[in-house]
Amino acid sequence: MKTKLYSMLLVLFLVSACTDLNLNPLSEGSSESWYSDQTEIEMALNDLYRDPFWPTDADDWSDDWTYRGQTNAITDATITGEWSTVISWWANTYKAVARATTLIENLEEVTDEIPEDKLTQYKADARFVRASQYARLVAHWGDVVYYNNTLELEESFTKATTDKATILATIYEDYDYAAANLPEEYGNSENLRATKGAALAMKARIALYMGDYALARDAAKDCMELGAYELYDDFGALFLSSTKNSVETIFAIPRSVELDVAFWDCKNYISRNSGGWGAKDPSWELFSAFYCTDGLPIDESPLYNPREPFNNRDPRCSATIVEFQTEHLGYMYQPHPDSTTCYSFKTGAYVKNNDNRVNAQYASYNGLLWKKGVDEDWSDDYKSDPDKIIMRYADVLLMYAEAKIELGEIDDSVLDAMNQVRARAYGVAVGETSSYPAVTTTSQEDLRQILRIERRMEFALEGRRYMDIIRWKLAEKVLNIPNYGMLDPVELKEKVVDADLWFFPETPVLDEDGVADFEPMYNAGLIKLLGLRTFDKSKQYLWPIPSKEILINENLTQNPGY
Structure with missing residues (x-):
């Protein structure tokens, strides 16, 4: 399976080397007209699976995350139509829509000797991509511009938005067509693109987001009944760069360090002992959300001990967050202020512990580090190439x-x-x-x-967390809660360590949504306020349309509040 993914990635790399990603924004006419044979069609399809066309919601838009208390356009409620993410997502999504639509239209004109069933599969492939792009648009913007034919330049400047319910119907139709005509799997000689299962699963996702529960139920059930997928047996290993195209993966965008298509932000995630910065970390709210091994939340379970917060927790807790006093990237991880040295498994000796804020003031501000997906290669080259899993x-x-x-x-x-x-x-x-x-x-x-x-x-x-708190209408609660972390070293030792209150001074109370309340600890002076989050429920459940699109098209109306 790894060979197939690498083969597809090589094709994508070669296509991207000669394709201008800046072609075909919504306000520009389509320029592709070269679908004359099977090779060109395959190249055009592969182009639709490049990383810029498949952005994923960022974890730092949610309450699972802390970056030394810093906020961003979503978590400080400063999102506008000039935000770079709004601009790039809108532009690249419509570029993909334009290319998929142009391909679909040109397939009707192909005269080369291509079997009819193959042409149908190509069309299904392009309709899967188009459906996925529109699904992203309606999930984030609501009513958006819709078209399913090649636009002339003048027309592209005058399109108004279409009601999202109307667009949803076309999304479901495209996914149904894709599911009916895509293969369940690809042979070793073929590039790996969307499958029947991917179409069903992606349909289930957007239907769930939109509250169409019966459609979501049926699409998910149909995917399950294919029998093509199963849960990977090792949760921790599933996300490593060494695990490519697992039995659990339904749809993913492959990466390759060798081909310069990789995850480049490793240093922010890995420990300072291993050469990283330990800056982007799991939040205490996420840490507190993991159940105990009796299936109860931490404030209800007799198994939970705030002094040993990793003990008796759901195994995904220590698979996601680095457990104290365990080996991580060749070093014993321990943020305790008295642990000024730590054991190096690489040298067999004790070394200066730079994951301790006594030694390194910019070590993790809340003592936590991400473990999920992090492997030795993250510290070797500070870049990695795990699959970008869109659906599992x-x-x-x-x-x-x-x-x-x-x-x-x-x-x-x-x-x-x-x-x-x-x-x-x-x-x-x-x-x-x-x-x-x-x-x-x-x-x-x-x-x-x-x-x-x-x-x-x-x-x-x-x-996944961002769209979950958006569709559950929890963002207005969880993104208006302060971000907390450890006291600075001197105070931490005096008020927490010497008082025998390490790691958590007390067990936070969780509300009905599993959200931990750290305010009592803060009021007692036992933890530090890292930053304030802000979410404006009057507007932020939808994103603003890029301002430049509003300026060039008088028929577009900005989303409320922006």
Whole structure:
């Protein structure tokens, strides 16, 4: 499978070397007219799977994240139509729409000797891409400009927005066509693009986002019944760069350091002992959200000890966040202020502990580091090439369960879907209910809460939390909560360590949404305020249309509040 992904990436790299990404924004006419043979069509399709056309929501837009208390356009409510992300997402999404649409139209004119079934598959491929692009647009902007034909230049300057419900219908139609005509898998000799399962899963996602629960249920179920995917047996290893195109991966964009298509921000995530900066870290709210091994939240479980906060936690906690006093990237990780040296597994000797703020003032401000997906190659070259996973099977299982819960159709299939995901985290079979805290309740209210926490534990650092808090209307709560961290070293030792209150001075209370309240600890002077988040519920559930698009098109109306 790795060979297929590398082959596709090589093709994408060669295509991108001769293709100008700046072609075909919404306000420019389409320029492609060269689909004359199968080779050109394949190249055009491969071009649609380049990374810029598949952006993912950033984790720093959510409450799972801290960057030394810094905020951004979303978490400080300064998002405008001039924000670079708004501009680039809008432009690149419409470029992909234009290219997919042009390809679909030109397939009707192909006279080369290409089998009809192959042409149909190509069309399905392009319609999958088009549906995915419009799905991103309506999820973030609501009503947007819609077209499914090549625009003349003058027309592109005058298009008004279309109601998102109308666009959703076309998205579902495109995904249905793709699911009906794409293969379930590709042979070793073919490039890896979208499959039937990807079309079904992506349809389920946008349907769930839009509250079309019956459609989400059915699409997720159809994907599950393909039998083409299963949960990877090792949750921790699933996200490593060495795990390519796993049995759980339904749709991903491949990366390659060798071809200069990689994740480049490694230094912000890795420890200072291993040469990084330890700047972008998991939040205390995320850390506190992981259940204990009895399936209870930390403020309800007798197993939780704030002095040993990693003990007796769901295994995804220590698979996601580096546990204290464990080896990480060749060093023993311990942010305790008294641990001014740490053991180097590389040299077999104790060395200066730069993951301690006594020695390095810019070490992690809250003592936490990301572990999920982080491997030795992150510190070797400070760049890595794990698959950019857009959709995996665990998401399909939990989308199916969520849709059924919201529909009030709670049955054994709901519990089984949720328990498959949870059992994998514990490394046991779903039927071994004595070895993990299986979900057994049939209360809709309880299941809704458990499902939401399950998603948070399962998908941390995968770009899923932002749209979850948007669609659940939780952003107005969780993004208006202060960001907390450890006291500075002198105060930390005096007020916490010497008082035998390390790591957490007390157990935070969690509300009905699993959100931890650290304010009492702050008021007691035991933790430090790192920064304030702000989310404006009057407008931020939708993004602003890029200002320049409003300026050049009098028929476009800005989203409310911007």
